[in-house]
Amino acid sequence: xxxxxxxxxxxxxxxxxxxxxxxxxxxxxxxxxxxxxxxxxxxxxxxxxxxxxxxxxxxxxxxxxxxxxxxxxxxxxxxxxxxxxxxxxxxxxxxxxxxxxxxxxxxxxxxxxxxxxxxxxxxxxxxxxxxxxxxxxxxxxxxxxxxxxxxxxxxxxxxxxxxxxxxxxxxxxxxxxxxxxxxxxxxxxxxxxxxxxxxxxxxxxxxxxxxxxx
Numbered sequence: 001x002x003x004x005x006x007x008x009x010x011x012x013x014x015x016x017x018x019x020x021x022x023x024x025x026x027x028x029x030x031x032x033x034x035x036x037x038x039x040x041x042x043x044x045x046x047x048x049x050x051x052x053x054x055x056x057x058x059x060x061x062x063x064x065x066x067x068x069x070x071x072x073x074x075x076x077x078x079x080x081x082x083x084x085x086x087x088x089x090x091x092x093x094x095x096x097x098x099x100x101x102x103x104x105x106x107x108x109x110x111x112x113x114x115x116x117x118x119x120x121x122x123x124x125x126x127x128x129x130x131x132x133x134x135x136x137x138x139x140x141x142x143x144x145x146x147x148x149x150x151x152x153x154x155x156x157x158x159x160x161x162x163x164x165x166x167x168x169x170x171x172x173x174x175x176x177x178x179x180x181x182x183x184x185x186x187x188x189x190x191x192x193x194x195x196x197x198x199x200x201x202x203x204x205x206x207x208x209x210x211x212x213x214x
Contacts, residue, residue, distance in 0.1 A: 003096045005050035006034045016046035016104055018133070019111040020210065021097065023050065023119030025139075027062040033116060039203050042210055046104060052119075053092055054085055065089040065122050074141040074172035076179060081125070081144040093126045108132050112210055115140060116198060117168060124176070128154045128185070136206055139196050141168050142176040145183060156186035158209045160202050162194035 010016050020042060024033045030049040037047045056062030066085035080086065101107050112134050115123035120140020127135040128146050132155040139161055148154055157180055161173035170191065180187045190205060 003050040003053060003092060004030070005048050006030045007049075008034070008037045008047040010044050010046055012043050014044070016106050017044040017110065018042070018046070019048060019100060019104060019106045020045045021048045021050070021100070021111060021113050022136075023065070023093075023113075023115035023122050024052065024063070025115075025117030025119050026064050026068060027056045027059060028116075029061060029063050033119070036198070036203065039200070040207050040210070042207065045210075046106065048100070050093075050096065053089055065093075065118050068118075074168050076142050076144050076175060078144045081146075086125075086143070089122060090125055093122060094130070097126065097130060097132075112136060114138065114206070117141075117196065124157070128157075131155070134158060134210070136209070137176075138198055138202065138206070139165055139168055139173075140176070141172045142179055145179050148183065154183075154185045156188070158188045158206070160190045160192060160205060162196060163191050164194060165196045167196035 022033045022036060024030060030051045034049040052063035052065040054064045056064050066083055066089055108131050111132050113123050113127045113132050114136035116138045117140060120137040121143055123135050123137055125143050125146060129152060131152055134155050135157045137159040161170060163170055177189050
């Protein structure tokens with residue numbers, strides 16, 4: 001099994017200097033987040049949006065990285081991190097991200113991995129152990145802090161969460177923030193007056209963070 005993805009070349013028409021890879025949330029698909037490419041002014045970036053590997057159990061077009069337990073509270077949970085679908089998605093996503101350098105010519109050190117909601121959780125799960133440029137977490141949460149390799153410095157993390165998020169409650173993001181800070185991971189954290197969504201003000205924050213270069 002591999003991951004299918006939508007790939008959008010740089011607006012400049014040149015070969016990419018950087019990659020921006022974004023993971024969708026539970027029950028959505030690559031098309032759902034690919035719309036971000038129209039609003040992110042990131043010249044020189046190739047943008048890639050993969051589909052999660054598993055079908056959404058409640059619809060015909062959605063995808064999931066793993067099925068969520070009933071009444072899941074989005075707390076750091078070492079048992080969830082062992083869930084078979086999550087373990088398979090972690091392996092697939094890690095190998096797929098590593099393969100992007102050979103297919104695009106862009107190294108991991110110039111690749112930003114982003115994710116919304118469940119995609120944000122997968123971004124943290126996989127990205128903290130890879131030598132990426134940065135991680136962008138939108139309305140996301142933390143499965144459990146992965147075992148960090150001493151030889152790989154975790155990339156900086158940029159997080160945005162809504163104070164009125166009714167899907168992934170704000171305290172889940174705050175716990176994630178606290179865990180990352182306690183592990184001495186470079187973190188930029190924002191709370192906005194919004195729900196479980198990606199409004200224009202959030203897109204601008206992501207754009208500004210990404211434009212600063214790595």
